[in-house]
Structure formats: C-alpha cells, structure tokens
Amino acid sequence: GQSLEQPSEVTAVEGAIVQINCTYQTSGFYGLSWYQQHDGGAPTFLSYNALDGLEETGRFSSFLSRSDSYGYLLLQELQMKDSASYFCAVFAGTALIFGKGTTLSVSS
Amino acid sequence: ETGVTQSPTHLIKTRGQQVTLRCSSQSGHNTVSWYQQALGQGPQFIFQYYREEENGRGNFPPRFSGLQFPNYSSELNVNALELDDSALYLCASSQDRGAHEQYFGPGTRLTVT
Numbered sequence: 001g002q003s004l005e006q007p008s009e010v011t012a013v014e015g016a017i018v019q020i021n022c023t024y025q026t027s028g029f030y031g032l033s034w035y036q037q038h039d040g041g042a043p044t045f046l047s048y049n050a051l052d053g054l055e056e057t058g059r060f061s062s063f064l065s066r067s068d069s070y071g072y073l074l075l076q077e078l079q080m081k082d083s084a085s086y087f088c089a090v091f092a093g094t095a096l097i098f099g100k101g102t103t104l105s106v107s108s
Numbered sequence: 109e110t111g112v113t114q115s116p117t118h119l120i121k122t123r124g125q126q127v128t129l130r131c132s133s134q135s136g137h138n139t140v141s142w143y144q145q146a147l148g149q150g151p152q153f154i155f156q157y158y159r160e161e162e163n164g165r166g167n168f169p170p171r172f173s174g175l176q177f178p179n180y181s182s183e184l185n186v187n188a189l190e191l192d193d194s195a196l197y198l199c200a201s202s203q204d205r206g207a208h209e210q211y212f213g214p215g216t217r218l219t220v221t
Contacts, residue, residue: 004150031208040196042112042212043151050208087150091208094164095141096200098150 002026004099006088011105012078020073020102022088032064032071033089033096043087046073078106110135112201112213120219121189129184129216131199139163139205140182142174143198145215151198157182158205186218194220 004024012018022032031050035043049055049064049071061074075082083106089096113132121127133140139158143151153166157176171187180201186193196217200210 033208035212040145040215040217042214043198044212045209048208089150094156094205095153095166096143096151096208096210097153098143100148100150 002090002097004088004090004097006086006099006102008100009103009105011107014078014080014106014108016078018075018078018104020075020086020088020104022071022073022099024069024071024088024090024099026090026092026097028090028092029066030091030093032062033091034060034062034073035087035089035098037085037087037101039084046086048091075104080106080108082106112199112211114197114199114213114216116216117214118217118219120221123189123191123220125189126185126187127189127218129186129197129199129218131182131184131201131213133180133182133199133201134211137201137203137211138180139202139207140176140180141200141202141210142182142184143200143212144168144193145196145198147195154184156205163205189220191220194218 034046037043047062064071085101089098141156142154145151155165196215
C-alpha cells in the first residue's frame with residue numbers, strides 16, 4: 001500500500017519557527033514535494049527534494065532522508081498569512097500521492 | 109502567462125446524473141492531471157493526460173473518464189454520480205509527463221444530492 005503520515009494540526013505564534021514532519025511508504029518514489037493550500041483553494045508548490053539533504057527557499061526549507069523515508073518542512077519567521085494547510089506529496093513519476101495535510105494556525 | 113483555469117466553479121448534481129468538468133492548462137504545458145479532494149483530505153490522483161493520451165490512472169472506477177484536446181485543455185467526465193463523488197476536483201498542469209512540479213487550478217466544487 002501507499003501511505004503518508006503527517007500531523008493533523010500545528011499551532012504557533014508570529015515570528016516563531018515550525019517543523020512539519022512527513023513519513024511515507026510508497027511503491028514508487030522519485031522525490032518528496034510540499035504544497036500549501038489556503039481554505040480549499042488551489043494547492044501551490046513550495047519545494048521538492050529528490051536527494052537527501054536540505055533545500056532552502058526564502059523562509060521555507062525542506063529536508064529529505066530517503067533511507068528513513070522521512071522529510072520535513074521548516075517554516076521560519078512565521079506570518080499570519082502562513083495559516084493554511086500543508087501537504088507532503090510523494091512524486092511517483094506521474095502522480096503526486098498526497099498526505100492528509102497539516103493545518104497550521106498562526107496567532108499574533 | 110495564463111495560469112490553470114477550471115470551470116465551472118461550483119456545481120450541484122443529483123445522484124445518477126453525469127457531469128463534465130473543464131480545465132485549461134497553463135501556457136506551454138502539455139500534461140494535465142486530475143485530482144479529487146474530499147473534505148479534510150489530501151488530493152487523490154484520478155488520471156493524467158499527456159498529448160491527448162491517458163498516461164496513468166489512480167484507483168478510480170471506469171465511470172471516471174477524461175479527454176485532452178490538441179490545445180492541451182482537458183475534460184473530466186463522471187457518469188452515474190454517487191453521493192461520495194461530492195468533492196473538490198482539481199486540475200493540475202505540468203511542462204511534461206515526468207515533471208514533478210504541477211500547477212493547480214482553483215478547482216470545481218461538486219455537490220451530489
């Protein structure tokens with residue numbers, strides 16, 4: 001089977017740092033992606049890791065360990081606008097296989 | 109550069125009816141994927157079209173079918189609607205069939221009563 005596990009909810013305050021973990025078990029694996037979705041709108045691409053290590057894009061960083069089937073998304077200097085759902089997704093060559101998502105709530 | 113667009117935005121259908129959802133891909137993209145997102149869940153892959161041919165399918169029954177046109181726009185058709193088909197249907201385009209970065213449209217919210 002195919003499964004991705006991530007926490008259902010995370011809360012934090014403005015300016016803080018938050019880490020959203022993702023573990024996966026899939027039959028095909030090319031890389032791990034992260035998407036952000038506000039209130040049921042269009043998911044937007046944040047990052048992609050095909051190889052082990054850390055990728056940094058502005059306030060967001062993503063990490064992958066292929067041997068541990070584990071990754072995380074790190075969000076720094078949190079802002080209110082970061083309140084959204086965050087999905088990890090395994091790219092299996094054609095399809096994206098999504099986790100159930102983590103709802104991040106940022107308060108002032 | 110025009111992003112991915114979908115129509116209609118919202119739709120209400122009755123169980124047993126048929127529905128067609130439409131998607132225009134982003135300029136320069138030749139691949140379209142469709143996803144179903146139930147409330148509180150992540151998107152689930154339905155199928156992908158590359159240059160007018162189906163290029164992969166998820167675990168959905170044959171009553172879910174699709175088309176891609178020469179201009180790379182796409183349709184998703186669902187026959188014999190069931191209550192569980194109520195969901196947000198997302199279309200995503202990408203530059204090629206092996207491209208991991210997919211650009212999503214705003215979705216069509218389908219309600220089946």
